[in-house]
Amino acid sequence: MATxxxxxxxxxxxxxxxxRIVNERKEQLAARTGAPIxxxxxLVRNLERPRPDTPGVLVTDRFEDILAIPDLDVVFExxxxxxxxxxxxxxxxxxxxxVVTANKVxxxxxxxxxxxxxxESGTGVGYEATVAxxxxxxxxxxxxxxxNSITGIQGILNxxxxxxxxxxxxxxxxxxxxxKEAQELGYAEADPTNDVSGFDAFCKLMILSGLAFGExxxxxxxxxxxxxxxxxxxxxxxxxxxxxxxxxxxxxxGEDGEILASVGPVLIGPDHPxxxxxxxxxxxxxxxxxxxxxxxxxPGAGMYPTASVMVEDAAVLLKQPxxxxxxx
Amino acid sequence: MATxxxxxxxxxxxxxxxxRIVNERKEQLAARTGAPIxxxxxLVRNLERPRPDTPGVLVTDRFEDILAIPDLDVVFExxxxxxxxxxxxxxxxxxxxxVVTANKVxxxxxxxxxxxxxxESGTGVGYEATVAxxxxxxxxxxxxxxxNSITGIQGILNxxxxxxxxxxxxxxxxxxxxxKEAQELGYAEADPTNDVSGFDAFCKLMILSGLAFGExxxxxxxxxxxxxxxxxxxxxxxxxxxxxxxxxxxxxxGEDGEILASVGPVLIGPDHPxxxxxxxxxxxxxxxxxxxxxxxxxPGAGMYPTASVMVEDAAVLLKQPxxxxxxx
Numbered sequence: 001m002a003t004x005x006x007x008x009x010x011x012x013x014x015x016x017x018x019x020r021i022v023n024e025r026k027e028q029l030a031a032r033t034g035a036p037i038x039x040x041x042x043l044v045r046n047l048e049r050p051r052p053d054t055p056g057v058l059v060t061d062r063f064e065d066i067l068a069i070p071d072l073d074v075v076f077e078x079x080x081x082x083x084x085x086x087x088x089x090x091x092x093x094x095x096x097x098x099v100v101t102a103n104k105v106x107x108x109x110x111x112x113x114x115x116x117x118x119x120e121s122g123t124g125v126g127y128e129a130t131v132a133x134x135x136x137x138x139x140x141x142x143x144x145x146x147x148n149s150i151t152g153i154q155g156i157l158n159x160x161x162x163x164x165x166x167x168x169x170x171x172x173x174x175x176x177x178x179x180k181e182a183q184e185l186g187y188a189e190a191d192p193t194n195d196v197s198g199f200d201a202f203c204k205l206m207i208l209s210g211l212a213f214g215e216x217x218x219x220x221x222x223x224x225x226x227x228x229x230x231x232x233x234x235x236x237x238x239x240x241x242x243x244x245x246x247x248x249x250x251x252x253x254g255e256d257g258e259i260l261a262s263v264g265p266v267l268i269g270p271d272h273p274x275x276x277x278x279x280x281x282x283x284x285x286x287x288x289x290x291x292x293x294x295x296x297x298x299p300g301a302g303m304y305p306t307a308s309v310m311v312e313d314a315a316v317l318l319k320q321p322x323x324x325x326x327x328x
Numbered sequence: 329m330a331t332x333x334x335x336x337x338x339x340x341x342x343x344x345x346x347x348r349i350v351n352e353r354k355e356q357l358a359a360r361t362g363a364p365i366x367x368x369x370x371l372v373r374n375l376e377r378p379r380p381d382t383p384g385v386l387v388t389d390r391f392e393d394i395l396a397i398p399d400l401d402v403v404f405e406x407x408x409x410x411x412x413x414x415x416x417x418x419x420x421x422x423x424x425x426x427v428v429t430a431n432k433v434x435x436x437x438x439x440x441x442x443x444x445x446x447x448e449s450g451t452g453v454g455y456e457a458t459v460a461x462x463x464x465x466x467x468x469x470x471x472x473x474x475x476n477s478i479t480g481i482q483g484i485l486n487x488x489x490x491x492x493x494x495x496x497x498x499x500x501x502x503x504x505x506x507x508k509e510a511q512e513l514g515y516a517e518a519d520p521t522n523d524v525s526g527f528d529a530f531c532k533l534m535i536l537s538g539l540a541f542g543e544x545x546x547x548x549x550x551x552x553x554x555x556x557x558x559x560x561x562x563x564x565x566x567x568x569x570x571x572x573x574x575x576x577x578x579x580x581x582g583e584d585g586e587i588l589a590s591v592g593p594v595l596i597g598p599d600h601p602x603x604x605x606x607x608x609x610x611x612x613x614x615x616x617x618x619x620x621x622x623x624x625x626x627p628g629a630g631m632y633p634t635a636s637v638m639v640e641d642a643a644v645l646l647k648q649p650x651x652x653x654x655x656x
Contacts, residue, residue: 021618025475032474134619139471140464146360146643147353148636273625276604290349290636291462291627297601298622308476308618315474321649 004033004318007041007066009088010079011051011059014102014129015042017307018076019054025311033318037074041066043088063088067095074098074314078307082106086114093118093125098317100310102129108203112210124320126313131204132157132282134305135298139316141211144288150212152252152287154273157204159280159300160188160195161227161247165265166278168235169244175228187280187301197226198247198263205249208284209259212251217259225264243267246274252287332361332646333368335394337416338407339379339387342430342457343370345635346404347382353639361646365402369394371416391416395423402426402642406635410434414442421446421453426645428638430457436531440538452648454641459532460485460610462633463626467644469539472616478540480580480615482601485532487608487628488516488523489555489575493593494606496563497572503556515608515629525554526575526591533577536612537587540579545587553592571595574602580615 006022008015022029022037030036041058043066044051051059058065063084066072075092077099079085086106089099093114101107107114107130118125128138132155144150156162160182167178179196182188194200202224209216227247238245246268251261268275273285273295282300287293299305334350336343350357350365358364369386371394372379379387386393391412394400403420405427407413414434417427421442429435435442435458446453456466460483472478484490488510495506507524510516522528530552534544555575566573574596579589596603601613601623610628615621627633 021475028477029475134616135622136468136471140468140624143464143467143640143644147349147357147639149356270604276598288462288636290632292630292633294463294624294626296468296622296624299620302620304618305620308616311475312471316471 002035004035004037004073005040005069005071006037006074006076006314007043007069007072008039008076008078009043009063009066009085010077011042011044012078012080013303014078014306014310015076016052017303018078018310021304021307021311029311029315033315035318037314037318040069040072063091067091072097074100074318076310076314077101077103078310079103082109086110089114090117093121093123096121096123098123098126098314100126100129100313100317102306102310104130104200104203104207108206111207124317126310126317127207128309128313129306131207132284132298133159133300133302134309135282135284135296135300136309137208137284137286137296138211140294140296141208141286144286144291145212148291149289150286151289153205153208153212153250153284154287155201155205155208155249155284156246156274156277156282157201157249157284157300158195158198158247159282160192161201162277162282163187163280164196165227165230165235165245165247168230168232169239172232172236174232175230196228198224201247201249202263205251205261205263209251209261213253213259215259217251217261222261223264224262227265230265238267243269244275246277248274330363332363332365332401333397333399334365334402334404334642335369335371335397335400336367336404336406337371337391337394337413338405339370339372340406340408341631342406342634342638343404344380345631346406346638349632349635349639357639357643361643363646365642365646368397368400391419395419400425402428402646404638404642405429405431406638407431410437414438417442418445421449421451424449424451426451426454426642428454428457428641428645430634430638432458432528432531432535436534439535452645454638454645455535456637456641457634459535460612460626461487461628461630462637463610463612463624463628464637465536465612465614465624466539468622468624469536469614472614472619473540476619477617478614479617481533481536481540481578481612482615483529483533483536483577483612484574484602484605484610485529485577485612485628486523486526486575487610488520489529490605490610491515491608492524493555493558493563493573493575496558496560497567500560500564502560503558524556526552529575529577530591533579533589533591537579537589541581541587543587545579545589550589551592552590555593558593566595571597572603574605576602
């Protein structure tokens with residue numbers, strides 16, 4: 001039984017989670033995929049910075065060292081920022097590797113071309129972690145695409161926004177105070193612009209659009225609002241009427257075949273599938289041609305949820321007969 | 329491109345749904361699986377009974393005629409009752425077919441042996457439709473089993489019971505009146521015993537236990553209650569306190585490693601993931617080691633939801649390299 005060799009790009013929270021899970025689940029992964037997975041190398045930006053001990057693993061700050069590993073099978077990408085992440089993944093695919101990413105901005109822009117390149121190269125791309133963290137929305141839509149079709153998607157795709165809206169409603173606290181607590185709890189970044197402006201949810205929605213409909217709408221034509229303009233009075237008024245503001249990313253195919261998308265706060269009632277989703281959870285309601293509306297809910301971020309779906313992605317790719325199809 | 333030949337056993341609601349979807353989605357299925365699927369034969373109990381027109385399809389009341397079809401690839405089983413369904417599936421596997429079933433009582437009892445037999449025979453079993461209809465709980469757990477693990481499962485697995493409880497709460501109507509409406513709407517069977525006694529949910533729970541934990545608890549040791557003993561007063565009292573009765577099937581591994589399961593009405597509060605699931609919907613909250621609790625919600629029954637996941641199951645099986653693994 002040959003060993004599968006993997007590299008991790010970026011050794012922050014998610015990268016460390018991948019390393020831990022691959023080691024904690026050695027036997028399970030070997031049993032499920034047919035071969036044990038070994039983390040052969042880790043790419044870091046700064047070699048001097050303290051990091052957890054990783055015995056026997058090449059730790060390098062040069063991506064060339066990663067590409068030089070003989071028979072590398074899988075590259076996990078957990079770097080912040082679009083570049084050099086996208087270029088690294090392209091080079092990894094060219095080198096015959098499966099790639100797994102959590103990078104939503106990069107993937108919203110470059111996902112389609114990375115997937116096409118991977119197909120040509122006989123490898124695969126896993127990107128479950130780019131949308132809704134640990135919630136298996138990508139695989140659910142991939143399966144629905146086999147024999148059903150998606151007519152629309154509505155998602156709570158930014159946990160920070162949902163946490164803030166929940167806190168404003170339940171504790172009648174201001175946007176600023178709720179944001180401050182989200183930052184203290186580690187849900188929001190030091191610069192929370194991408195979260196509260198709606199851009200984070202927008203990027204995830206574009207990834208879902210590409211998967212569900214085979215295309216994205218023109219980015220400039222998608223109305224995008226964050227939760228930063230909602231006042232506490234509006235949230236409280238809604239609550240008194242039994243309604244709730246949710247920050248919803250919505251995409252569907254219009255009657256003329258064009259893709260219609262929007263991102264922003266929406267007032268919904270108790271019959272809406274996203275009404276009950278509180279706190280940092282993410283949720284996606286998938287409207288289908290044959291199976292009504294399916295809703296998946298769960299943790300949209302965090303070290304272990306995100307890292308575990310990335311390792312799962314790798315396992316799914318390793319089970320598939322990619323190389324066979326190419327060499328047959 | 330060779331055609332995949334399939335047979336449908338049973339031509340009631342679900343069987344007819346499969347026939348329609350396979351025909352409506354001909355190009356899509358061919359593109360996704362690599363070959364078009366053709367319904368070659370349909371097994372009916374009574375040849376004299378009127379049924380929709382199925383041009384060019386062998387319609388027979390003898391299972392031997394189905395087995396005699398050369399190069400049959402897939403058998404869809406949509407017969408009511410444990411037998412002869414189980415025996416037919418065993419014979420279909422022996423003949424080298426993938427099998428797809430919606431038969432929960434049969435699968436709760438015989439699923440493990442059918443799967444083992446299929447593995448030996450180089451074929452596969454699809455059983456997404458046995459639990460929660462169109463809700464993709466089986467595939468979600470199969471994926472979680474790759475790199476994560478399940479610590480517990482709580483499900484609303486019987487749509488009829490959930491419909492009745494919802495109606496009692498929202499409209500303050502009696503159990504008997506709510507049941508009558510469920511029957512009139514076609515949610516409950518003429519004999520609703522399996523629904524309201526909890527046995528239907530119990531069988532689905534046993535299937536989930538086998539999948540998540542690799543084993544089922546002793547059936548006799550699982551406390552099983554239906555909703556038929558709940559009074560309207562109890563439901564109304566709970567509602568006034570902001571609580572709700574849900575009929576919950578629960579399974580988890582106890583501290584000594586034994587499987588603990590129960591089926592019955594449970595009083596839950598607004599923080600519970602199943603609190604907001606109203607009407608005929610099914611929902612399953614999957615507690616995981618790494619990704620917190622993931623909840624999937626959607627239609628638990630119906631012609632198209634059930635039939636579409638069965639066709640999806642077939643597509644998943646046809647994409648996998650079963651025969652290759654056997655002949656290599």
